[in-house]
Amino acid sequence: MRRAHIVGAGNTAFGRLEGRTPLDLMAEAAQRALDDAALDRTAIDGVLCGYATTLPHLMLATLFCERFALEPAYAHAMQLGGATGAAMVMLARELVRVGRCRNVLVVAGENRLTGQARDSAIQTLAQVGDADFEVPNGASVPAYYALLASRYLHETGLTETDLAELAVLMRARAAEHPDAHQRTPITVADVLASKSIASPLKLLDCCPISDGAMALVISADPGRRLAAAIVGAGQAHRHQHLSAMADVLDTGAAIAGRRAFDEAGFDRDRIDYLAIYDSFTITLAILIEELGFAPRGGSARRARAGDFAPDGVLPLNTHGGLLSFGHSGVAGGMGHVVEAFRQLTGRAGARQIPRRTCAFVHGDGGVLSSHVSLVLQRED
């Protein structure tokens, strides 16, 4: 099979972007990705786009193509919650590998912050819960993750202070990114003192809701600039609802990761950059630990030791993650892939870290329900 390469990335700023629509945000990110890849729009023969809660259209990919003047040979939207971005990159790779497409545009964006009332956004998201057994209780996504957190802390000894450490880390990274939603530095004390949302989670343990878009181009041809190959991918889907998650120490993340490494043909020890989904601090802690990048209960200890810092052994989410760069739905999860690609290929500007060769990306949707892992490799 052919090799698939990430050859370009683009993004809008994240935050409160008054007056913007999902389509024009997507178009801005897509144009930047095409420019970065040095490809003309006519070269795009595949389009994958993420769903938008503020534009629940039946044919979002086709609609976007019409507005953005694309006529691909293959196009559709995808819905897999927060895992959608990584899953689209995985599918784009498959389309390239089998020869169906040569250049796939992966794009997502929405005005999730300004396009709807806050209650409306929170209630839409809560529908990842069960309509009869969970949602009627007045549960919300933060409440599901809070329940999960209570059990995870109970079983592993991880503490609320540990969770706060991860929020501080993401904010420090976002402070270095001009496009990030929340850039004001915070301390562990600030996180612990922020108002409770659903115990043990406080406001600063939760990602913001943002407007914004992200795009990537995945190609059969690595192009003239430095590219990153997608050398492994894997998924796991073990439950939809928290009530059906049998074991908080076995959510499916490790299974997806194993599948990606098996395909890559090497293991965790080769990874020198981490791009891990972080809708809440507890999400980040559980994923880092289940994926084996820290011992159980030990993710914050590694953060405190500096391991996840830009100059550490395993830099993590150097754009600030969902927790501080921001979360505009599918684009939020794509942000991790975009930043991994930029760091691997020397495109990160003032944030550029010393040479990295191998990135591990993990996205999750629902309540750690759907998992997608990717292994990216710098191509020299």
Add this chain to the structure above:
Amino acid sequence: MSTVTSSNGFAAGLAEREVRYQICADCGHVQTLARLACRSCGASRLEWRRAAGTGAVFAVTVVSRAPSDEFRALAPYTLVLVDLDEGCRIMGHAEPGVQIGQRVVADFFDHGGRTLLRFRSP
């Protein structure tokens, strides 16, 4: 063959102030949620049974930020996942102060036109 087609078994149970769960007629596996197949053996002959309503708290949170006006009036409220003695897990409200591992029993309250679960100390 009594194939389960909806979650009415659970909702109907709540209306009668009963906690109901599914049991597989083929292998005896028990499960919550309105599934269409047995998680253990894949069989589709699932029956609704009445649970005793007793169990142990698996997870607990106090929700301060309610998702709607309807629940803002109740905030802060306690939500739990409870492992029922029959061997399956269910979400519900709980009295304040319950802890992970604590024994609880199901009670019921009406809110917004629905009957909801509220676990309390036995």
